[in-house]
Amino acid sequence: MLNIIKMDLYRMLKTKSMYVIWIVLAAILLITTFLCKTDYELLTEKDAMKQEQVTEPTVDNINVGMMVTLPTEPGEKVTVYDIFFANSQGKLYALLLVIFTVLFSTADISSGYIKNIGGQVGNRGSLIFSRSITLSVFTVLTMTGGAFLFQAAANCIVFGKLEWGGNTKAILSYFVAELALHYALVLICMAIAIILKNNVISMVIAVCLTMNVMTIVYGVVNSAIQKIGIQNFQIYKYTITGKLSLLPMNPSGNECLAAFGVAMVFIVIMISVSSVVFQKRDI
Amino acid sequence: MINADKKKEMKNLSEMLLETRNLTKKYGHHKAVDSVNMHIKKGAIYGFIGRNGAGKTTCLKMISGLSKPTCGEIEMFGHKGKDLQKVRSRIGCLIEAPGLYGNMTAYENLNIKCKLFGIKKKSYIEEILRIIGLEDVGKKKTKQFSLGMKQRLGIGLALVGEPDLLVLDEPINGLDPQGIAEIRDTIQRLQKEKNMTICISSHILEELSKIATDYGIIHNGSLLQEITREELMRRCSERMELTLDHPKLAIPVLDSMGFTNFQVTDKEHIHIFERLNESAVLNMELAKSGIPVKGISITSEELETYFLNLTGGADHA
Numbered sequence: 001m002l003n004i005i006k007m008d009l010y011r012m013l014k015t016k017s018m019y020v021i022w023i024v025l026a027a028i029l030l031i032t033t034f035l036c037k038t039d040y041e042l043l044t045e046k047d048a049m050k051q052e053q054v055t056e057p058t059v060d061n062i063n064v065g066m067m068v069t070l071p072t073e074p075g076e077k078v079t080v081y082d083i084f085f086a087n088s089q090g091k092l093y094a095l096l097l098v099i100f101t102v103l104f105s106t107a108d109i110s111s112g113y114i115k116n117i118g119g120q121v122g123n124r125g126s127l128i129f130s131r132s133i134t135l136s137v138f139t140v141l142t143m144t145g146g147a148f149l150f151q152a153a154a155n156c157i158v159f160g161k162l163e164w165g166g167n168t169k170a171i172l173s174y175f176v177a178e179l180a181l182h183y184a185l186v187l188i189c190m191a192i193a194i195i196l197k198n199n200v201i202s203m204v205i206a207v208c209l210t211m212n213v214m215t216i217v218y219g220v221v222n223s224a225i226q227k228i229g230i231q232n233f234q235i236y237k238y239t240i241t242g243k244l245s246l247l248p249m250n251p252s253g254n255e256c257l258a259a260f261g262v263a264m265v266f267i268v269i270m271i272s273v274s275s276v277v278f279q280k281r282d283i
Numbered sequence: 284m285i286n287a288d289k290k291k292e293m294k295n296l297s298e299m300l301l302e303t304r305n306l307t308k309k310y311g312h313h314k315a316v317d318s319v320n321m322h323i324k325k326g327a328i329y330g331f332i333g334r335n336g337a338g339k340t341t342c343l344k345m346i347s348g349l350s351k352p353t354c355g356e357i358e359m360f361g362h363k364g365k366d367l368q369k370v371r372s373r374i375g376c377l378i379e380a381p382g383l384y385g386n387m388t389a390y391e392n393l394n395i396k397c398k399l400f401g402i403k404k405k406s407y408i409e410e411i412l413r414i415i416g417l418e419d420v421g422k423k424k425t426k427q428f429s430l431g432m433k434q435r436l437g438i439g440l441a442l443v444g445e446p447d448l449l450v451l452d453e454p455i456n457g458l459d460p461q462g463i464a465e466i467r468d469t470i471q472r473l474q475k476e477k478n479m480t481i482c483i484s485s486h487i488l489e490e491l492s493k494i495a496t497d498y499g500i501i502h503n504g505s506l507l508q509e510i511t512r513e514e515l516m517r518r519c520s521e522r523m524e525l526t527l528d529h530p531k532l533a534i535p536v537l538d539s540m541g542f543t544n545f546q547v548t549d550k551e552h553i554h555i556f557e558r559l560n561e562s563a564v565l566n567m568e569l570a571k572s573g574i575p576v577k578g579i580s581i582t583s584e585e586l587e588t589y590f591l592n593l594t595g596g597a598d599h600a
Contacts, residue, residue: 108382113384120444
């Protein structure tokens with residue numbers, strides 16, 4: 001098993017798209033930070049109140065599409081945490097993570113390399129497990145690098161100073177919860193890519209997921225459940241994309257636990273489903 | 284004691300490395316492989332012959348563990364059923380086109396598989412590159428390789444982990460004569476130097492006939508025949524073909540005349556593979572013994588004709 005993980009890690013390190021994703025992330029973070037500065041300078045208190053209503057995540061303000069809104073109020077300093085929160089909630093990280101996930105998960109299938117190794121591995125499901133471990137490394141590196149390296153650098157360049165913001169405990173709780181949720185989303189996209197074996201369709205679905213397209217489906221499910229008599233049920237609370245949108249900037253312990261719980265359930269289900277499919281299907 | 288050891292050695296030599304029993308693969312209602320019983324001896328180069336779509340690739344995929352049989356059984360290295368998992372790593376395969384990462388070098392492609400087997404030695408990869416004749420490609424990406432180079436790298440990948448059985452599916456497809464010769468040399472070298480058992484499929488019979496020691500002929504998913512190289516050559520070689528009502532009656536006459544290399548092929552025919560210029564004398568002797576000869580002719584068969592006759596004629600090719 002360790003050998004398979006080493007093999008996948010080596011493959012990931014040799015994959016050009018990983019570095020392209022990181023370069024794109026760094027460039028986007030720099031641009032968005034610059035745009036944030038411009039917006040922030042034009043922001044009045046009236047606008048800020050309006051914006052606060054939008055950035056405070058609720059079920060009602062989950063919209064289809066991508067929206068990055070800075071939570072900083074006029075007079076406050078724009079911190080790394082502010083912009084990381086805005087980008088996470090706006091699913092910028094998620095978008096880049098799922099693009100790489102689809103490319104990486106299907107690379108050996110589309111290149112045919114899987115034929116060289118698929119027959120020689122005792123249990124083909126272990127290839128999926130090692131892939132999920134490798135993707136966890138990528139998720140951690142991307143989000144940590146994105147938040148603490150690229151974003152910090154962008155803040156230094158654009159604002160001329162570095163403000164981390166928030167207290168360390170709040171930052172870490174939010175960061176770890178976001179990490180788990182993003183990883184669960186990555187594994188959902190890995191499962192889609194492995195089951196469908198089609199890069200284009202998988203990529204479209206993955207991007208749609210990050211763009212909250214499932215909101216439409218969730219709305220239908222919510223009203224259906226309410227019709228059968230269960231009031232105040234919100235499926236968003238039990239989905240990864242819903243949790244990603246709803247996790248507040250200063251999450252309570254319960255909110256973090258709930259996010260973790262949902263992420264873990266999806267992580268286990270996705271690894272199991274992909275492993276079974278990959279094990280049973282012919283190469 | 285020596286005799287006992289020799290007997291044991293002989294038994295081991297004749298041992299089957301791979302056997303399939305009623306191996307079947309169905310896609311929907313279509314049987315791509317239908318009750319195939321293959322036998323591959325240790326150290327053999329098994330030529331798997333069949334037209335496009337005959338079921339060669341499906342069969343080889345099942346042997347390589349890339350595809351699951353619908354029914355039937357595979358026994359390899361003395362293992363079968365769930366036990367087969369234990370010996371899967373002893374098979375190296377190149378199925379259809381070589382699967383390579385185009386934006387990586389030959390070394391990197393090999394290194395990925397080496398990681399799977401826990402091989403860390405740099406010299407191991409260099410040795411494989413030497414065996415397949417790609418030691419001088421340097422940092423060239425495999426997407427820039429010629430088809431021949433890709434095929435050789437595909438074989439190189441199959442060699443990682445020192446497999447005992449090498450499964451090569453159409454490795455010479457689309458290659459120019461130079462490329463074909465290179466692959467042929469590589470395969471022969473592997474069999475001689477590493478004593479590998481090799482199963483190689485192709486529809487280019489002339490090429491297979493240059494290297495294979497045993498043949499399996501598959502058609503429409505069914506294995507029509509398994510035959511050794513000697514037997515195939517015998518069947519295709521120049522021979523005297525006697526047509527008689529009762530071939531068995533002619534055997535004492537042939538024996539008395541000193542013929543030793545002959546074969547009763549069916550109810551009406553005897554094939555004689557020696558002294559082909561003595562047909563008139565033989566005819567006379569048979570007549571003297573009261574055995575009427577319905578026909579006597581000297582014939583030979585091309586390998587391709589033999590294959591076409593077996594699989595239903597040239598009109599189907």
